[in-house]
Amino acid sequence: MQNLSKLEADYSVEPSFEVARAMIDLRISGGPIAAGGGAPTVTEEHDHRFDGLEHLPEIGLEHLDVGSLRAGILGKGALIVRNFMADDTVKFLREHIDNSLRSPNRLGQECPDGDPHDPWFCRSPMIAGGAPGPARVRGGDLSSTSGSLWTVDAPVAAAELVAFYKQVGLHRLLQTYFREQALLSVRKWVLRCVPPIRGGNKGWHQDGRFMGAGIRKVNLWIALTDCGKGMPAPGLELVADSRRVIHETGTHGAFFDWTVGPDLVAKLSQERPVVCPTFRAGDAILFDHFSLHRTGEGPHDTEPRYAVESWFFAASTAPTKQQPLLF
Numbered sequence: 001m002q003n004l005s006k007l008e009a010d011y012s013v014e015p016s017f018e019v020a021r022a023m024i025d026l027r028i029s030g031g032p033i034a035a036g037g038g039a040p041t042v043t044e045e046h047d048h049r050f051d052g053l054e055h056l057p058e059i060g061l062e063h064l065d066v067g068s069l070r071a072g073i074l075g076k077g078a079l080i081v082r083n084f085m086a087d088d089t090v091k092f093l094r095e096h097i098d099n100s101l102r103s104p105n106r107l108g109q110e111c112p113d114g115d116p117h118d119p120w121f122c123r124s125p126m127i128a129g130g131a132p133g134p135a136r137v138r139g140g141d142l143s144s145t146s147g148s149l150w151t152v153d154a155p156v157a158a159a160e161l162v163a164f165y166k167q168v169g170l171h172r173l174l175q176t177y178f179r180e181q182a183l184l185s186v187r188k189w190v191l192r193c194v195p196p197i198r199g200g201n202k203g204w205h206q207d208g209r210f211m212g213a214g215i216r217k218v219n220l221w222i223a224l225t226d227c228g229k230g231m232p233a234p235g236l237e238l239v240a241d242s243r244r245v246i247h248e249t250g251t252h253g254a255f256f257d258w259t260v261g262p263d264l265v266a267k268l269s270q271e272r273p274v275v276c277p278t279f280r281a282g283d284a285i286l287f288d289h290f291s292l293h294r295t296g297e298g299p300h301d302t303e304p305r306y307a308v309e310s311w312f313f314a315a316s317t318a319p320t321k322q323q324p325l326l327f
Contacts, residue, residue, distance in 0.1 A: 020155035031324035084284035186323035188311035196301035203259030208289035216314035223279035224306035
């Protein structure tokens with residue numbers, strides 16, 4: 001879209017909230033136009049470069065290409081990329097998440113200065129069901145110190161993230177991986193601040209259970225905090241499994257009908273290890289809808305974990321109800 005490209009160029013020269021907000025509207029309006037269409041012929045072939053590893057493969061950003069991405073996801077179930085995001089971008093996003101969580105607009109309060117255009121939180125009228133007022137991603141009471149935000153509700157953070165994605169070559173990488181255009185979505189592009197869990201249970205799940213096994217997507221999860229094994233903030237636990245299956249839910253001691261029971265996970269782990277990687281702020285992990293994972297349980301966690309979660313969909317399978325989004 002020519003207008004979006006112009007705004008991106010304008011923002012790169014002189015960043016502003018107004019331009020960032022206008023870009024969100026164009027990304028939302030352009031998403032449904034780009035979505036759909038015929039799916040290309042795809043295979044699950046890869047070069048087996050990580051076959052000798054017992055756990056998840058790890059690479060540096062300089063080695064991230066479509067070959068390593070395919071071998072990581074299709075061969076091992078996920079790919080860890082160290083030093084994916086620079087420290088200054090990590091710091092910017094953490095500060096932005098804090099300010100957005102405290103935003104009067106998000107909490108449904110009147111802005112102290114009467115300004116309806118809160119630079120930290122502004123919901124586009126183009127978001128389906130996006131009426132102003134208290135903003136909940138998954139319902140429940142809102143906290144000003146932790147929680148989740150749709151990235152589109154924080155236009156400046158969204159603009160900075162899209163610029164970062166272009167800088168590291170995600171457009172080309174994902175288009176090559178999918179063999180078609182990649183799209184984000186309104187509801188699956190999320191900024192998070194997760195409080196210490198201290199042993200609380202977070203259910204094992206697969207994104208394909210909600211979206212369907214036929215979806216084609218890559219989840220990019222970027223740690224903005226040192227977290228995971230040996231760290232004071234909760235990380236992620238994953239079953240290092242490349243099988244393309246959706247496991248049964250609501251059985252084997254599952255707490256919810258949408259989660260995979262711990263007894264089934266224990267059975268799976270006899271052949272495929274359960275891993276809880278140590279992430280430094282700026283590290284990332286990529287996986288798809290078959291990955292069985294959960295927020296890591298940490299009985300000794302003392303710090304919150306900040307992260308960015310971005311679901312990228314192949315345009316031909318981008319789910320309409322998630323509101324496809326140009327990036």
